[in-house]
Amino acid sequence: MSSLKKCFNIRSRDFIHAGEASITVQQLLKQMRIDSALIRRIAVCGYEGEMNVVMHGGDGRFCIEINTERIVLDISDEGAGIPDIARAMEKGYSTASDAHREMGFGAGMGLPNMEKNADEMFIESVPGCGTKVRMIFFNRST
């Protein structure tokens, strides 16, 4: 099946450009007239994922693959990794630093929010090596 794939780099601690990959993806999906509620869910997940990489990860990569049935968002980084994934998925659990909190982040809602907005989500993480998050959205409109 034909699919469109696009990848973006995410730089660690680059708060200025954080969110740009999600915005570009938003625009692509709008050109394809994907259902607007679905675009919004993808945008929320993309942004939260990007912020996770910027705050906790090392450099990372943001890839999206779109076909008529589903949209797959892969966000991976070479950061510290998550030692206890079940704990990280709890609402309000956060390892953000004080500096992050001062910027308004670190409410501990990132991963729970992603899980809520994605149809399916998978996390793999190796402490010390990095984290991979895959989110799948079913494209019911086409």
Place this chain on the structure above:
Amino acid sequence: MVPEFISFTEKFCTGCTQCVRACPTKAIRVHNNKAVFLEELCIGCGECIRVCQEGAVSSSVAPIEPFLKNKLNAAIVSPVLYAQFPGFTPADVLTGLKQMGFDHAIDLSYYIEMFQYAADEVVAENQKKHHYPWPLISPICPVVIRLMVLNYPNLLNHILPLKRPVTLLGGELRKKLSEEHGVAEEDVVLHHITPCHSKVVPDCSGLMNELGFVDQAVGINRIYPELLACMEQLKEKELNLFPNEHFSFVPSTRGPLWGMSGGEIAGMRTDGVIAVSGLKETRAYLEKIEMGLFGEIQYIEFRACAEGCLGGPLTAIDRYMAKSTVQKFIKMFGIGRRLPREKIRQLYDKGWFLSELEPAALIDIYDSTKNALTIDEMKQIEKLITRIHGNDCAACGAPDCRTFAEDVVRGEASLTDCFKMR
């Protein structure tokens, strides 16, 4: 087709692509050295009017018609008008308008205050009932509303469902004036004096039925020279301390402040508010709201023009000069509050402020399902962009390489329009 917001004189157009690049919705191309407008994408922001140095693109606001003797002419005054005359007070401006020949000059301050009160009420109610998602978005700027319909339809349910001050005023004005003066309703001519060229098109976004009752929109820049002359004449005669008459309410500073970015929220009690002006910034904020940010903010005032309505395309003086005039008014008069809250509350409870149309119903004004691109077409576009490897020079007549590639894939442009592909 040329959008109804602008008037285009083809013989002046040199095909310079300034407007093509300035257009926020990519609604202009240059073909055969002439601008071509994609009417279905125009949100009436006026950026093309601002950048065109050849005078080929101008506002479609008509010049003011000569007053007919047997009609009652009333001017509904956008508060931005006051800011155009440093050295004069708002009352001078209203008097000057009468000197010019208007039978009435109607100030909007009271209606602005009422709107602000109602907006506070909606925010307070929403904190309890969560009927609308945060942040609520101001319904005031028609260009922002159209931008949202076109590009951010997801966010339409954020728009505050209230009528705008002019609409509130206009509802009963014609009837009252005709009763007051014993003339037939059709003999009352209402002129809306405005800095906003997108007000000329009736009912364009459905939210604001302003032109339904206003007979004519008049650009501030059209009447400026004549009005200034009248005001200077009056100043010499020292007649500028006119008492107010019916409908010619004494203006409060809320009016002039309203025209400035941040003026709408300055009159509200709600704390979690921000004001954003300029199209680029507005888009950036709307994108972020779409990504789930700003949930802790209650109300955002968006204005498509930088610095707010003071920067509108039909103003007569520079926006920063106008802003300085407004700031002087605030120093002189303060912001103040003049209306009895209980009375406005009664009107609010009766639903007087509520807009008849739910913002979400606006989605049909732009037909957005027509041109969906398939995955294969998207891949072709990506491939073309890699092949062109350009720097968005716009020499092809499209605003950037991506849009050009899209036009090629849609069959609306030829690849050889790009000089790198020849």
